[in-house]
Amino acid sequence: MALLEVKDLQVYYGVIQALKGINFEVNEGEIVTLIGANGAGKTTTMQSIIGLIPSRGGSVIFDGKDITKTPCHKIVHLGMAQVPEGRRVFQELTVYENLLMGGFSQKDKSAIKQDIESIYERFPRLAERSSQIAGTLSGGEQQMLAMGRAMMSHPKLLLLDEPSMGLSPILVDQVFEIIKDFRKDGTTVLLVEQNAGKSLAISDRAYVLELGEIVLSGTGAELAASDEVKKAYLGG
């Protein structure tokens, strides 16, 4: 059984239909990518799955439970986390406090402290800046913080919305390394990217979203080799 099943999901903004009934699934242990141009509906998909935007039709099944109407904070407690588009770290809180917020759903205080320690080991830059206000971090550091923050809840499924956006090439490579590490640690990943080349390379499977509809699907390698994807998303 899939960890996440999205069935005929429909989302509207007012009268405009942003998702026209999309179907896909993510199996345990996979990295699955949704690629698509700006405005295709990728962020809408991610936010609707985790309950930030209400859907008007279809269903979302997570870990065997129907979470279509479940409020976001409860879905997080069920084991889903998201690094949202634009990172959205808490600008007025310190790096340390942001990580604490990430552990909001955890009960054991000493375990939270240990989790922060292990995130600091993985991201030494964050350790150096532990008491710095997050709003003063660079874009790359904020991205690391947003990823660390999402890991604080030990999610079974991690949704990453354009984690490489606006980062320098070196940092982009680093982000993709981290995503591979997540999978190694047993976290299932649903990734949204415009950087199709790099994301298809690390994906088990992928879907192509166009104007609110899934138009192609396959393994990462299949899509990377497909003419349509090459033409539209890989620059020739």
Add this chain to the structure above:
Amino acid sequence: MKFIETLLNGLSMGSTYAMIALGYTMVYGIAKMLNFAHGDIIMVGGYMIFLSMTAVGNPVLGLAAAVIFCVVLGITIEKIAYKPLRGASPLAVLITAIGVSYLLQSSAQMIFGSAPKMVIIADLGNLEFAGLKVPVYTLVTLGCSVVIMLALNLFVKYTKIGRAMIAVSEDKGAAQLMGINVNGIITVTFAIGSALAAFAGFFMLMKSPSLTNTLGAMPGIKAFTAAVIGGIGSIPGAMVGGILIGVVEAISLTVPAIAAYTDAIEFLILIVILLVRPTGILGKKRREKV
């Protein structure tokens, strides 16, 4: 000497304004609404103190009853009147809040009549030292407020719920992604604001025992002014703004030439500060989301 007495009086009035301003600013920061009925919670608290003073004559019990009743009332108002309007236009919410304000004032008038009630909490007398003559209630007010505000700061900074309040005020969506129940945090915020309003009502009645159904109206507006001066949404800002308004008021009232214009002077300060710093003294400019 006279000046120090005036200053102490101003600090005590200011800390009362600060307590009320905190309710406005926290609700604004977290629920993004102007709770116009906040001042009237003070009045309701006042009547609770009146009732319990009449029944048992113990001011501390009276204060406790007022705090409990106001907390329940604040939470109930939020659930019934404001929660259904989550996501509605700010104007609809504001008009609802004005309606709640009238509802509270009219209900109090229907229940207690329009003649003022005298609520003599306790005659604490004056403290005389070093040539100063200071009413003890100003010191009680000042002392209690400082303790409460310190506690509030520690709560917001160092508890899980407190940090969740900062997170919600900054980015509701991201806060939900942390697993924070935003509605729960809004409830806590209304509870805290209402409890602080009950304390403010107690301090006001200690200073002047006359209680009517408009007890909270003018202090509410002044405290809102204070919250905006300090930077609406900012907790330290509400404290600074409240103290500033209180001290200005106390000084102005002792100068015969301007005493009559005290309210106007306070609103003038608001206008001047907003012209110089549109976000208020400690208000932060919200980063626009991309």
